[in-house]
Amino acid sequence: MMDTQMTTSDFRKILIVDDDADTRFMMSEFLHSLGFDHDVVPDGQICVETLRRNPNLYALVLMDIHMPGVSGIDASRMLRSEQQDPPKAIPIVGVTADSAYSDHRDPQSAFGINRMMAKPVKLTDLNRTILDFV
Numbered sequence: 001m002m003d004t005q006m007t008t009s010d011f012r013k014i015l016i017v018d019d020d021a022d023t024r025f026m027m028s029e030f031l032h033s034l035g036f037d038h039d040v041v042p043d044g045q046i047c048v049e050t051l052r053r054n055p056n057l058y059a060l061v062l063m064d065i066h067m068p069g070v071s072g073i074d075a076s077r078m079l080r081s082e083q084q085d086p087p088k089a090i091p092i093v094g095v096t097a098d099s100a101y102s103d104h105r106d107p108q109s110a111f112g113i114n115r116m117m118a119k120p121v122k123l124t125d126l127n128r129t130i131l132d133f134v
Contacts (some may be wrong), residue, residue: 013057014038014130017047017072018064018095018128023119027062027095036130043067043076051079051087058090063113065096072096073111080112091133093117110122 014036016027024040031038031098038059043045044049044067051058061079063072070078082088092112117129 004026009011011060012037014082014134015047015050015058015061016040017042017067017075019043021119023064023095025128027121029128030121032098033123033129034127044072044078045072047075048078051090052082055084055086055090058086060130061090061092062096062117063092065098065116073113076112091115093133095119095121096107 006080014031016024016031016038018027018040019025019042024042028038028040028088039050041050044063047061048070051061063076065072076092076094078088079087079092086133091114093120094111094113096116114133115129117125
């Protein structure tokens with residue numbers, strides 16, 4: 001039987017990208033409780049800069065879709081246009097309260113996002129999604 005709980009030594013970090021401090025805190029607490037090492041950033045521009053500086057540090061990005069400045073969609077498109085891999089192919093999970101996007105699961109998304117997840121995020125859904133990618 002396969003163990004579904006991983007430890008922080010099993011993979012690289014997860015990057016949480018969200019402009020809302022409460023959401024960043026909640027997602028961080030969830031990841032901590034699941035045993036996943038992670039970092040948080042408040043916007044898409046800092047996400048892109050972080051991944052450009054540290055392309056091999058992260059295994060997955062949890063990206064809020066609606067953020068001021070560089071949105072999650074814009075940041076995802078920027079990452080997908082990179083010449084280097086990673087960060088070009090790092091899995092991106094879009095996180096949104098917008099029902100128009102939350103049901104979008106096409107892995108070949110025009111946004112460059114591998115999967116969408118609805119807010120509020122549930123712990124079990126988050127764990128299942130992470131395990132699908134790492």
